[in-house]
Amino acid sequence: MNPLPGHIDQRCGYNLMGFRMGVSLTIFFTLILCFSPFIVDAQTQIEGIVYGPGKVPAEGVSILVSPVERMSTMIGYSITDVDGKYILTIDYEADSLVLSTRSLNFRDTILIVQNLSNTLTLELKAQVNEIREVSVRGYPILSNGDTLTYIVQSFARLRDHSIGDVIGNMPGFEVTPGGVVHFQGQPIQKYYIEGMDLLEKRYPIANKNLPHGSVASVEVLLNHNPLRILEDRIAPGSASINIKLKNET
Known part of the structure; x- marks a missing residue:
């Protein structure tokens, strides 16, 4: 029709x-x-290799990232492997970032880098360790609710190098030769650095390589459960630790 x-x-x-x-x-x-590339690619990835003198790959170097305006706040962390390689993933909006290194065997380095994904190779100078006699009175341990704070300087001895060495001197702690931490006879649940669980089960690497001179305190989070939804099911005595770095700005 x-x-x-x-x-x-x-x-x-x-x-x-x-x-x-x-x-x-x-x-x-x-x-x-x-x-979509602009939406998905919001994170910055910086990777590269860290070398020591003679172009030898530097293992166990801590790589930290912080905002330029707040260098005491860590927003990224990595640690170099046996080949000196590291990968940093940062989710922070800024034009520039502060990248610093900390190690037992090499001098600390601080760089201002662009907040862009790229490859960055670092060459570090050897660290000359001077043994100084330190007199310390008492073992300061601060208590605040379910958090105990151990002041690192008070437990450090002349023979100690890494933060793991010092944690082993703290009352209630045991540290295995492999860097695994026990508190009150139980393995810790989490090993945070500035509140971030970036290494997860690989935390013994940082525990054995992070210089204790870079750490201000070690917090013990008692009855800690990283999954708050399971708080009612937490096992008595479960604890995690949080490494508080010094503000060296």
């Missing part, structure tokens, strides 16, 4: 509407595909 003159076939209206919707959806998804 032919439509009357001046009358628009309803089917044509539906077809026209469907065509317009299809064009709109096509444009919408095209825009998403075009801009």
Whole structure:
């Protein structure tokens, strides 16, 4: 049946509407595909290799990232492997960042780097360790609710190098030769550095290589459960520790 003159076939209206919707959806998804790299790639990834003198790969070097305006706040952390390699992933909006290194065997280094994904190779100078006699009175341990704070300087001895060495001197702690930490006879749940669990089960690497001179205190989080939804099921005596770094700005 032919439509009357001046009358628009309803089917044509539906077809026209469907065509317009299809064009709109096509444009919408095209825009998403075009801009998705900018949405997904919000994080900065800096990777590279750290060398010591003679271009020898430097293992166990701590790499820290902080904002330029707040160098005491850590927003990224990594530690070099046996080949001197490291990878940092940072989710922070700023033009520039502060990248610093800490190690038992090499001098500390501080750099201002662009907040862009790139490859950065570092060459560190050897550290000359001077043994100084230190007189310490008492063993300061501060208590605040379910948190105990051990002042690192008070437990450090002349023979100690890493933070793991000093933790082994603290009452209630045991540290295995492999760097695993026990508190009150139980393995700790988490090993945080400035509140971040970046190394997870690989924390003994940092425990054995982070210089104790870079650490201000060790916090013991008693009855700690990283999954708050399971707080009612937490085992008595469960503890985690948090490494508080010195603000050397």
